[in-house]
Structures are given as C-alpha cells and as structure tokens.
Amino acid sequence: MKQKILLLFTVIALISCKREQKISSNEWTSISNHLQYKEASETLDLKSGNFTYNFKKNQVPFKKIILLNASMAGYISELGAENMIIGVSSPEYIYSEKIQNLLKEGKIQNVGSEQKYDVEKIISLKPDAIFTNHIASFDNAYQLLKNNGIQVIFLDEYMEQKPLEKTAYINLFGKLLGKDKEAEAKYGEVEKNYNELKALALKATSKPVVLANEMYGDVWYLPGGKTSVANFISDANAEYILKNNTDEKAVTMSFEEVFSKSKGVQFWVNAGNHLSKKELLSINSFYSKLDVFNKGKIYGIMGREKQKANDFFESGIVRSDLILKDYIKIFHPELLPDYQLTYMKELQ
Incomplete structure (x- = not known):
C-alpha cells in the first residue's frame, strides 16, 4: 500500500515538474534570438541582445519618447503613435510626413545627430524613454541620461536578418506604448501577406x-x-x-x-x-x-x-x-x- 502511495506521489511530482517546466519555458515571448519580453503581475521584463530591462507596471506604457534612429520611426508610424514622439535625432533622414509636420510645429524637437547628441536638451525634455541602437562611443552620453532617470532602450533591430522577425518588433513597441491591439493587427496583416506572397512566388x-x-x-x-x-x-x-x-x-x-x-x-x-x-x-x-x-x-x-x-x-x-x-x-x-x-x- 505504501509503495502505491509513494508511486502516486512520484507521478504527481513528475506531472507538477513538467507543468512547471512548461510554464517556465513559455514565460518569455520570443520575438527573435535577440529580443524577448516577459509580463508579470507587476513588471515587464525585456531582453535585447546583451541588455536587460525591468519596467514596473506604473512606468509603462510610455507617453513621451525620443527616437535616436530613423528606422524606429517606421514602427511608431505604423502604430499611429507619432504624437508620443517628443524628440528625434537626424530628422533629415526621417521620411514620415506626419513626423516632419510635427517637427515644423515644434511638437517634436531635433536632439542632434549620431555625430553629437544634445544631451542637455534631451534631459530638459524629460522623456519617459529613449529608443536607439547601441553605439559604444556614446556610452558616456547614455550613462549621463540614465543618471538623470531616463530609460535608454537599446533595440538594435538592424541585426535581425529574418524579415518577419524584424517586423515583429512592432509587437514590443505596442506593448511599451499601450498599443497592443494595433500592433497585433498590423503584424498579423504583414505576416499573412508575406506568407501568401512567398507561396505565390513558388508558382513561378x-x-x-x-x-x-x-x-x-x-x-x-x-x-x-x-x-x-x-x-x-x-x-x-x-x-x-x-x-x-x-x-x-x-x-x-x-x-x-x-x-x-x-x-x-x-x-x-x-x-x-x-x-x-x-x-x-x-x-x-x-x-x-x-x-x-x-x-x-x-x-x-x-x-x-x-x-x-x-x-x-x-x-x-x-x-x-x-x-x-x-x-x-x-x-x-x-x-x-x-x-x-x-x-x-x-x-x-
């Protein structure tokens, strides 16, 4: 009888372990090998390359952001979140007509270029977060911004080589900007189109x-x-x-x-x-x-x-x-x- 009870407990323990492993392996939402995020009850955790971030739920979604790379403007525009941008670097490289109009109206500020960021101006704008690719030569500037309580988020989306994985970064932007539904809809649309086009190409x-x-x-x-x-x-x-x-x-x-x-x-x-x-x-x-x-x-x-x-x-x-x-x-x-x-x- 004792052996049967012991066997029962062993089976239950094994099932529990398997369940725990399954939950653990599925905790992180993986966008690519470079980018994963995880939502807990009180936090949003992010792994981006060699960088990790832990945002408290009262910190997100961000309301005021600065972009230091023109490519990231594409994600913001697709989400219709241009009004959240308060600063950009090298605005001459941004194509979006809406962002350019907001620049002309003074609602978005020019904060420098990849040759030299205007750190004082960035600090004065008090952004909730800055999105950029990591440039090692700017580490001192990044640290100064962090010392002033500004979140500097390195995404390095240019490293992604699978087209749909690069597109999928929109899901992270959706999560951080409170645009989850818009992000999911846009990614779903692009993914569907891409796979249908790929199948069409095989008919050649x-x-x-x-x-x-x-x-x-x-x-x-x-x-x-x-x-x-x-x-x-x-x-x-x-x-x-x-x-x-x-x-x-x-x-x-x-x-x-x-x-x-x-x-x-x-x-x-x-x-x-x-x-x-x-x-x-x-x-x-x-x-x-x-x-x-x-x-x-x-x-x-x-x-x-x-x-x-x-x-x-x-x-x-x-x-x-x-x-x-x-x-x-x-x-x-x-x-x-x-x-x-x-x-x-x-x-x-």
Missing part, C-alpha cells in the same frame, strides 16, 4: 540569378547568404549568387571576385539610390564589364525618397510584405501584373 516557372548591392571604392559589399536581403531574394523564389554563404553580415569582395561569380546573373538589386545606369557607370566604369549591366535589369532602392530620407529604411522595416512584393514583381512580373513597385525602381 523560372528562378533567376541575382546580384545585390554595389561597390564603395575598390570593395563590393555583398549581403551575406543569411542576411535579410538574401532571405528576401530566396523567399521571392530567385537564386542569390552567395546563396551558400552563411554570413549574417556583408561579405567584402573585389570587382574581379564578383565578376567571376556574375555569369548568368539576370537581375541586379539594391544598387544604391542612383537615378540611371549612366550615373552608376560614372561612379565605377568597371560595371560596364558585367553582363547584367549590359543585358539584364538593375534596380535601386529610390522608389520612396525625399532628399536624404528613404522610406525603404523606415516603413520598409515593418512592411516586409511590401519589400517581398517588390522583389517578386522584379523577378516574376507575370505573377503580379497590376502591381507597381513601392520601394524599388529600375535604372534606365
């Missing part, structure tokens, strides 16, 4: 070979085979010339190395924001040796530009579905006969 009868990016000086900075550009090209059912590469960062090559790999390339994408092939050639005459320059099609990312601002790096951060749609239109135009490119434009 061809799989063209693709080259990407351009040279700076004597070096061609090609996206690594695991970067977001490479993932977009693959999801659009095309073959990137570095598809077997495993880097999540740019790969540097000489023109000769790229030339040797460029046989059979039909499309050249993300070729800067140049207006024409002639302009591209004036920067580097070697391009004329490429078959894709003479016989293929070349596309730059200048479809939505205003002076220094490029919406590809702003709304495009969230709207991964529209970027994928552009690539599919380029590689397989027959699949989207009525669609006009959003962020890309062909060089003539």
Whole structure:
C-alpha cells in the first residue's frame, strides 16, 4: 500500500515538474534570438541582445519618447503613435510626413545627430524613454541620461536578418506604448501577406540569378547568404549568387571576385539610390564589364525618397510584405501584373 502511495506521489511530482517546466519555458515571448519580453503581475521584463530591462507596471506604457534612429520611426508610424514622439535625432533622414509636420510645429524637437547628441536638451525634455541602437562611443552620453532617470532602450533591430522577425518588433513597441491591439493587427496583416506572397512566388516557372548591392571604392559589399536581403531574394523564389554563404553580415569582395561569380546573373538589386545606369557607370566604369549591366535589369532602392530620407529604411522595416512584393514583381512580373513597385525602381 505504501509503495502505491509513494508511486502516486512520484507521478504527481513528475506531472507538477513538467507543468512547471512548461510554464517556465513559455514565460518569455520570443520575438527573435535577440529580443524577448516577459509580463508579470507587476513588471515587464525585456531582453535585447546583451541588455536587460525591468519596467514596473506604473512606468509603462510610455507617453513621451525620443527616437535616436530613423528606422524606429517606421514602427511608431505604423502604430499611429507619432504624437508620443517628443524628440528625434537626424530628422533629415526621417521620411514620415506626419513626423516632419510635427517637427515644423515644434511638437517634436531635433536632439542632434549620431555625430553629437544634445544631451542637455534631451534631459530638459524629460522623456519617459529613449529608443536607439547601441553605439559604444556614446556610452558616456547614455550613462549621463540614465543618471538623470531616463530609460535608454537599446533595440538594435538592424541585426535581425529574418524579415518577419524584424517586423515583429512592432509587437514590443505596442506593448511599451499601450498599443497592443494595433500592433497585433498590423503584424498579423504583414505576416499573412508575406506568407501568401512567398507561396505565390513558388508558382513561378523560372528562378533567376541575382546580384545585390554595389561597390564603395575598390570593395563590393555583398549581403551575406543569411542576411535579410538574401532571405528576401530566396523567399521571392530567385537564386542569390552567395546563396551558400552563411554570413549574417556583408561579405567584402573585389570587382574581379564578383565578376567571376556574375555569369548568368539576370537581375541586379539594391544598387544604391542612383537615378540611371549612366550615373552608376560614372561612379565605377568597371560595371560596364558585367553582363547584367549590359543585358539584364538593375534596380535601386529610390522608389520612396525625399532628399536624404528613404522610406525603404523606415516603413520598409515593418512592411516586409511590401519589400517581398517588390522583389517578386522584379523577378516574376507575370505573377503580379497590376502591381507597381513601392520601394524599388529600375535604372534606365
């Protein structure tokens, strides 16, 4: 009898352990390997890369925020939360018309640039939080802001290489700004569109070979085979010339190395924001040796530009579905006969 009771307690204990493990493993909401958050009864915990944060429930949602990176404006705009922004750095790189109007009205302040932030002005604005990418050379400025009771949140969304994971950062912004429903709806819409477009691309009868990016000086900075550009090209059912590469960062090559790999390339994408092939050639005459320059099609990312601002790096951060749609239109135009490119434009 004692053995039966002991066995029963053992089974119950094992079930309880399994339940505890399951609850523990599901506590954190994982947006990507870089970003997770967890909600408790009194706190909101955040892990972003090497940084951890613990916000008390009376600290969030934030009401007044400062953005030190133009790309993050894309998330705020998609949530319709532009009125929460009280300061931005380098406003000339922000594409959003609403944010630009708020700047003109003085409701959003210019707080410097990535060369020098106006720390005194930032402190005087008394933001609830600052969102930025971490730049090591600004650690002293960050510490001064923290010493004045300002939350400095490093997100580094540029490190994300899976398009939908980068889009999913909107869910965190929704959580921190009290826009949960709006964030969930937007992410759900983009995710659905993206997966449907990816399935559509598989119906194409061809799989063209693709080259990407351009040279700076004597070096061609090609996206690594695991970067977001490479993932977009693959999801659009095309073959990137570095598809077997495993880097999540740019790969540097000489023109000769790229030339040797460029046989059979039909499309050249993300070729800067140049207006024409002639302009591209004036920067580097070697391009004329490429078959894709003479016989293929070349596309730059200048479809939505205003002076220094490029919406590809702003709304495009969230709207991964529209970027994928552009690539599919380029590689397989027959699949989207009525669609006009959003962020890309062909060089003539």
